[in-house]
Amino acid sequence: MSSIVSVQNLRKSYQSGFEALKGVNLEIEEGEILALLGPNGAGKTTLISTICGITVPTSGAISVGGHDTQTGFRAARGLIGLVPQEINLEPFETVMNTVQFSRGLFGKPRDDAKIDAILKQLSLDDKKDSRIMMLSGGMKRRVLIAKALSHEPRVLFLDEPTAGVDVELRKDMWDIVAGLKAAGVTIILTTHYIEEAEAIADRIGVISKGEILLVQDKAELMAQMGKKQLQIEVSAPVDKLPKALSGYQLTAEGTTLTYTYDTKNERTGITTLLNDLQKTGLQLVDIQTQQSSLEDIFVGLVKEDT
Amino acid sequence: MNFIAISAIYKFEMARFFRTMMQSIISPVISTSLYFVVFGAAIGSRIDNVEGVSYGSFIVPGLIMLSVMTQATSNASFGIYFPKFIGTIYELLSAPVSFLEITIGYVGAAATKAMFIGMIILGTAYMFVDIQIAHPAAMLAFLVLTCFSFSLLGFIIGIWAGNFEQLQLIPLLIITPLVFLGGSFYSITMLPPVWQSITMFNPVVYLISGFRWSFFGTADVGIGLSLFAIALFTAICLGAIWWIFRTGWRIRQ
Missing domain, CATH: 3.30.70 (Alpha-Beta Plaits)
Structure with a gap:
């Protein structure tokens, strides 16, 4: 297996002087599900944001699919789908238009059949003409995932996908993740639910205070537990x-x-x-x-x- | 260039405009009609012709400019501020688009909306007063340039603004007074000499004067100067956006 995402000695200091990432090294293998565990404020979101291009690294290098995220940002970002932690959606638009907009941003022409399939996979097909503001919280989260999948990314980042989500939806979420893995998508998710990492991850990384403390095969960790x-x-x-x-x-x-x-x-x-x-x-x-x-x-x- | 992304942003923004169609179109129609009733019919009947044009017709270019400048600024500032406010900006920042493409998408949509409203006001004006457009091509060119440059300004304001109050501040405190004092409703030759000189520092004077020239063939300042002024203003806005693009100011941490 080869790395699809490679993070080398990544540092990020904010203008306030706060150092959110202190030299992170991380290799993410193609096709795996990696769970990043860590307490609040550990740097999980900063790490994801920096890989995805939302924040600029202070130093270090990141490559996605062999493309540097700074010099080859178009190719690198084109491979990535991001599901943010907060439910950030344009409230007045319909589900279909919002998801098509995301696809367009990634330079892919409108494709109703493709988006229909994604919405169906997420049980959103009967909501496609509904305005976002009419949806429940769980449905909105699904829309976020649909947006992230709209351009058929090879790497999907899920930032706390099940925070504040009920048990049933969490199980659904895990099924969706398993389905994506089967389709060959590499998945990185952050969580502070340990059972979530246990349930779906192949490897588990622990991050605290801007440092990766451990990245280990889940089976090995489970062996220690068993x-x-x-x-x-x-x-x-x-x-x-x-x-x-x-x-x-x-x-x-x-x-x-x-x-x-x-x-x-x-x-x-x-x-x-x-x-x-x-x-x-x-x-x-x-x-x-x-x-x-x-x-x-x-x-x-x-x-x-x- | 990611042209599909530009078109996606443009269409998404235009959809917002069409969603609020009534508000977008009815309000300029009503306010323009009010101006014509008050300034054109009531007061205008007591004012002599200005530079050989009836007062009601004379204010048409100024009225269009007033609406176009404020609409372009507020539409463009809102267009980029709203994603910042609701958090959907993450998507723009993580997509394979350059800042230039984002700017073209948002500014293009805002300029189109302002252009639309300018045309509606012109149409409304036709119902009240007699208008002849001496230089239609120049009129369109001035309108397009004004829509575009003030949308650029609005875009900068939208990026700068940290809250809704700041978003309203510049249009309210700077643009409206500059437009009102820029000769929308009068020829600056009507002013005392001292004020004429002071007015020359108001950039809007050149735009309104040039635009009026395209209607009536007469102007307060030379048409060349007007063109130069609007080109300069556009260049300054483009420069500011280029700088924002380079530094990620208020956009990317």
Whole structure:
């Protein structure tokens, strides 16, 4: 897989002196769904705005599909669709005209069949002649997505697509994202809902205070989550694991033995481990289990950063 | 050049104009009719001919200019301010369009609207007074240039404005007085000599004078000077827009 969006050492300081991005490096692979997690004010929106051309980077370079966003802005922006966080829509226009306007801005001639298909996909086909002001909040959000998709972008940015959205619409939103991924669109979404990242992302990036703290495959993160650790305190320090215990995923550190196991397996191996432990003559003092969740990882990372 | 984008912006803006058709057309018709009733019929009957033209006819070019300048300015300023206000500007900034294309789209639409209204006023005037246009081509050229240049000015105001009050401020405090004092309703030769000299610093004088010349063949200032003035004004506005384009002033952080 190759990068479709490449961000190199991106810095952004606003006129107020506030440094929103402090040297961000990010490679986004073609066809993936990347979720950017971060608390409010972390720089998620600034990062997206800068990639899309709404704000000008202070330093660093961004390329989209191999086109620099400054020197090749037409080619770069032509590949991008953006769904903003706020519902920004011209209230007096109809859905159809608003979406066609977006398509036109991207230099594509009016195409009613194409727009009809997009509206249908978003369950907006019966609203196409309605004025925006007549729509519900959820419908308006769909219109924003339709606008972003109107010129058939290869990369779609969704800035907090499900903030303040009810459960049903959120599920719909996830289905839409899955459908777009199937069509080959690369998707970057920001969220502060961890379960959202879990539900739809391929990779997860954590951003805090203008820095990317981690970008990792979701499966790897989930693997860490799916595993539990059993910590066994013994009375005397263990320098070397006894032979009888060599078949286990076991590490020793002082008086603590840590056993990692997968709760999804049929057998956790705890019973046999405890039996074997008893045979070695080690004296048990205490036992506890731990599970790290994405939430823990996230909170830990963000806290560490403060 | 992204011509499709220019046309998309232009059509979207014109749609706004046609949505508010009644307001856009009826209000200039009514206000022009009022001017003709008050200045043309009531007061005008007591005023001698001005430079050989009846007073009612004499004020027609000035009236058209008054409406065209204020309409062009307010339409263009609103056209670009509104996306800023409601937030849809994000779309213009993230689309593969240059600032030049954005300007052409918005200014073109605003100038067209102002042109439309100018024509409606001219049509209304025909119903009240007798008008002969001595130089139709020059008349059209002056009208187009005025619509275009004042739309450029309005566009700059729309980018500059941080709220609705500021949006109204310049048209209200600067353009209306300049137009009123620019000889819309009188020939500047009617003024005392001192005021004649002061008036020469009012750029609108040159526009109205040139426009009136295209109707009646007489002017307060030379037609060459009028053309030069409007060209200069257009150049200044274009320069300002070029600078905004270079710096992203008030548009792109």
